[in-house]
Amino acid sequence: MDAIDRAIINNLQGGFPLSERPYAEAAASLGLDEDELIRRLEILLAQGTLTRFGPLYHAERLGGALTLAAMKPPPDDFERVARIVNGFPEVAHNYAREHEFNMWFVLATEWPERIGEVISEIEKATGYAVYNMPKLEEFFVGLRFEA
Template sequence: MRLDETDRAILNRMQDDLPLIPHPYAAIATELGIPESELLHRLSRMKEERIITRFGPFFDAAAMGGAFCLCAMAVPVENFETVLTKVNAHAEVAHNYERTHRLNMWFVLATETPEGIEATADAIERETGIEVLRFPKLQEFFIGFRVAA
């Protein structure tokens, strides 16, 4: 799917916070100078095409009393798929990426309690026999998550 200028303007605007009002799409459409129906149609299409992976509230597990933790493992290449299946089977594994390093599997644990991080990481170590290095955030230098479309 090719994105035209209007799609790009929508995508850029929709990465910013949406107002908490009964008709948020109408407000954004007015800002962008297009009818609400067109905005909704284009958004639906971008979602179907997976250009937008998700649209809605971003929750912070830590503010709910839970926790996030970046974890890494050095997985032998020959066992990669077996280990991957065991790691991904945990619902607490929110994102998982293969990366170019001896530590080749990097995932984020999101749990509803701080204890859940240690419990899940320990369980993965038991199940796979591989150490799970834990890199909780100490400080976040957050400005905004934006991709210019």
């Protein structure tokens, strides 16, 4: 990754033009030409530096739902619980964290009602309480990652 790749990543996280030639427009703002920008995006995607070039959706406004949930299984039972939780297709990602509440995962479901169902199913399968921590208010941040 060189300085041009870094400029692409730093400048194209928040906004991308909605115009007939969006790559040409974005490239111009970076001092590149269209072909060069497309070629570099292809390489960054192939290398896995980028997961994709495209949209991030707002689950609730698509009719689906997202929530953050936490559990605090005892450390000696953590692996078993993690395997069960990760086996649910609705679990989008899961992190082990340093705290009594040591497991934090995001649930993404196609229907709002499904969140409560999945939480009950996880509680039943693991034998531990799941704490639902849905967002009440979101504070939007700007640029995500500086390369």
